[in-house]
Amino acid sequence: MDRDQGEDELRGIPERGEALKIRSIVIPADEEQPLRREGIGVTNLAQYQGLVGGNIEAADLHDPASSIYFNEEGKLLHLPLNRRATFLLWAHNQRFRYEDIVVGDAFLVGAVDRAGRDTDVPDEFVTRLLEASRFRTEIQTHDEPGWYGNSLRFDNWVEAYRHVLQLGQRWRRVKDVRIVPEQ
Numbered sequence: 230m231d232r233d234q235g236e237d238e239l240r241g242i243p244e245r246g247e248a249l250k251i252r253s254i255v256i257p258a259d260e261e262q263p264l265r266r267e268g269i270g271v272t273n274l275a276q277y278q279g280l281v282g283g284n285i286e287a288a289d290l291h292d293p294a295s296s297i298y299f300n301e302e303g304k305l306l307h308l309p310l311n312r313r314a315t316f317l318l319w320a321h322n323q324r325f326r327y328e329d330i331v332v333g334d335a336f337l338v339g340a341v342d343r344a345g346r347d348t349d350v351p352d353e354f355v356t357r358l359l360e361a362s363r364f365r366t367e368i369q370t371h372d373e374p375g376w377y378g379n380s381l382r383f384d385n386w387v388e389a390y391r392h393v394l395q396l397g398q399r400w401r402r403v404k405d406v407r408i409v410p411e412q
Contacts, residue, residue, distance in 0.1 A: 249270065249271040249272070249346070250268045250269065250270055250271065251268070251269060251271050251338055251339070251347055251348060251349050251350075252266060252267075252268060252338075252349040252350050252355075253266070253267050253268075253269050253280075253336045253337060253338045253350050254266060254267070254336060254337045254350050254354060254355070254358055254359065255267045255280055255334065255335075255336045256311060256313050256314045256317070256334065256335045256336060256337065257311075257334050258308065258309045258310065258311040258314075258332065258333050258334050258335075259309070260312065260313065260387075264313070264358055264359060266355075266359070267280065267336065269336075269338075271346045271347055272346070277298060280298070280334060280336050281298055281299055281300040281303075281333060281334050281335065281336070282300055282308070282333055282334060283300045283301065283302055283303070283306070283333075284300065284301040284302055285298050285299070285300070285301060286298070286299055286300070286301035288318060288322060288325065289322060289340075290317065290318070290321035290322050290337075291321055291322060292321060292407070293339075293351035293353045293354065294339070294340035294351070295321075295337055295338060295339050295340055295350060295351055295354065296337070296338050296339070296340065296341070296347060297314060297317060297318055297331070297335055297336070297337050298335060298336050298337075298338070299311070299314060299331045299332070299333060299334070299335040300332070300333040300334070303331075303332035303333040304332055306333075307332075308332040308333030309332060309333065310330060310331075310332055311330075311331045311332055311333060311334065311335055312387070313387055314331035314335035315330045315331045316387060316390035316391060316394060317337070317390070318331055319390075319394055320390050320393070320394060320406055320407065320408070323405065326394075326397070327394075327398055337350045337354055337358075338350050339351055356410055357386055357408065357410055358386060360410075361386070361410030361411070362384065363382055363383070363384060363410070363411040364382065364383045364384075364385075364386055364389040364408045364409065364410055364411060365378050365379075365381065365382055365383075365389070365408070365409050365411060366378060366379075366381065366383070366389055366392055366393035366396070366406070366407070366408050366409075367393070367406070367407050367408075367409060368393065368396065368397065368400075368403045368404075368405070368406050369403070369404050369405040369406075370402045370403060370404055371402055371403075371404045372402070376407070378409075382411065383408075386408060389408040390408055393406040393407070393408060394406060
């Protein structure tokens, strides 16, 4: 079977799991390099390691459910700070917020399926990180269940995350933060 032709056909065939490809978003540490979509073999450890330049470590992200992979030994190897991946980690997993950073290249995939395999990166991240061009920020406080925003708008998602995360750090009433693409 022709590789390019059969990729979509192989997606749902469990006995051919080694050929299954998922969509990811690669986040280079070098901010001069753009984010990019990358199809990766769901069971191809060497490909995962190649994207981060070494052994992999994953952290779960929430809203949307997903995972971010990065180099497990990145800090020991003195890899450069990945500000974009760090902001995503902080905004989508409160356990890491203001406590840890991502260094080196990273990539996003979807949450694991019932078989324990990664899935496609959520469409929400594709839209937010690769397609949208204007953003607003929202916060949720400890004493209110709703999300609240203001009139500030941002032309890039990194600055929107930076702003809302700094607000969350300064204002103790903030329970959670998010950015929302403008329609």
